[in-house]
Amino acid sequence: MRVPRVDLGGMLRDAAAGRFPPSDGGFSRAAPWKDGVEGAVAFTGHAVMVVADDVSDGQLAGLGVHGFGGAHDPRTTLALAGGGPVGVLDALLVGRGTGSGGPLVPRADLAQTDRAAHAGEWRTEVDVYGLPDPRVTSLATLSRGIGGLPEVGIQAEDGYAATLLEGVLGRLPRREVVLASVTPGNARSLRFFLRRGFVPVASEQLWKPRRRHAAEPGR
Numbered sequence: 001m002r003v004p005r006v007d008l009g010g011m012l013r014d015a016a017a018g019r020f021p022p023s024d025g026g027f028s029r030a031a032p033w034k035d036g037v038e039g040a041v042a043f044t045g046h047a048v049m050v051v052a053d054d055v056s057d058g059q060l061a062g063l064g065v066h067g068f069g070g071a072h073d074p075r076t077t078l079a080l081a082g083g084g085p086v087g088v089l090d091a092l093l094v095g096r097g098t099g100s101g102g103p104l105v106p107r108a109d110l111a112q113t114d115r116a117a118h119a120g121e122w123r124t125e126v127d128v129y130g131l132p133d134p135r136v137t138s139l140a141t142l143s144r145g146i147g148g149l150p151e152v153g154i155q156a157e158d159g160y161a162a163t164l165l166e167g168v169l170g171r172l173p174r175r176e177v178v179l180a181s182v183t184p185g186n187a188r189s190l191r192f193f194l195r196r197g198f199v200p201v202a203s204e205q206l207w208k209p210r211r212r213h214a215a216e217p218g219r
Contacts, residue, residue: 003057004028008041008048009147015201016094016177021046025067027060033148034124038080039206040071041092041146047071051080054211072205082211087122089205090181091190092146093198097172104129104167110139115155119143122206123151129168131160140164142171146204151179154189165196 008030011021021028023045030050032038041048046067049060063076070076077086107130110116116139119126123143130139138156145151152168154161172178180198182190 001057001061003049003060006030006048007147008033008050009149011043011048012092012094012147012149012179012201013177015043016096016199020044020201023067027065027067027071029057029060030147033144033146034122036208037122037206038209039087039146039204040065040077041202041204042067042069042071043202052209055080072203077205077207080209080211081207082209084208084210087206088183089203091184091200092202092204093180093182093193093200095152095169095178095180095193095196095198097150097174097176097178098166098169099172099174100166100170102167102170103131103163104140104171105132107139109134110137113137113139113155115139115153116141119151119153129164129171131163136160138164140168142168145179146181147179149177149179151181153180154192161192162196165193 006028021043027047030048032050039050063079064070064073107128110130111128116128119141123145125144127142128139138158138160141153143151154164156164180193
């Protein structure tokens with residue numbers, strides 16, 4: 001079988017504009033955006049597998065990948081990870097840059113925090129921003145994330161979350177698509193992004209493969 005290769009970043013931009021892939025129960029493939037990181041992105045009725053070429057199209061199908069939930073089957077994920085780290089299943093939301101600027105400044109002193117380190121594990125080109133007051137440790141990360149698109153992360157426990165998000169969006173060109181990955185169980189965070197205009201378009205789960213050989217069906 002031959003699985004279509006797609007531009008995941010382009011698909012996410014289309015989804016942000018309300019144009020989704022067909023709900024055909026199938027799946028396609030996209031190139032990894034970071035060496036050593038793979039993943040599955042599931043839209044309604046269609047999945048995109050971001051997996052290196054050592055796994056064939058037939059092997060993905062044999063592992064049970066399909067567009068109606070099969071891309072996120074834990075057995076499939078574990079087989080593809082091959083014992084490597086597996087991230088949590090997140091909702092993938094899209095928002096838009098505003099180009100309005102804002103009060104944030106680069107905060108290299110916060111680059112070793114858990115939030116910044118987590119972004120660096122799975123994304124590239126991670127920049128860490130915060131407020132000018134060094135006593136304020138809330139931060140925002142802006143990175144090159146899923147599909148090569150800008151992605152934002154927020155760590156705020158002192159009432160600055162809205163200021164941080166507005167500041168990050170202000171650093172992006174107006175209307176540029178930006179992603180946010182939110183664990184569905186983190187309802188407070190999910191409601192926060194929804195209130196500020198982000199909308200869910202897909203689900204995603206990432207892993208770092210440690211396959212000795214190409215994945216084989218395990219069931």
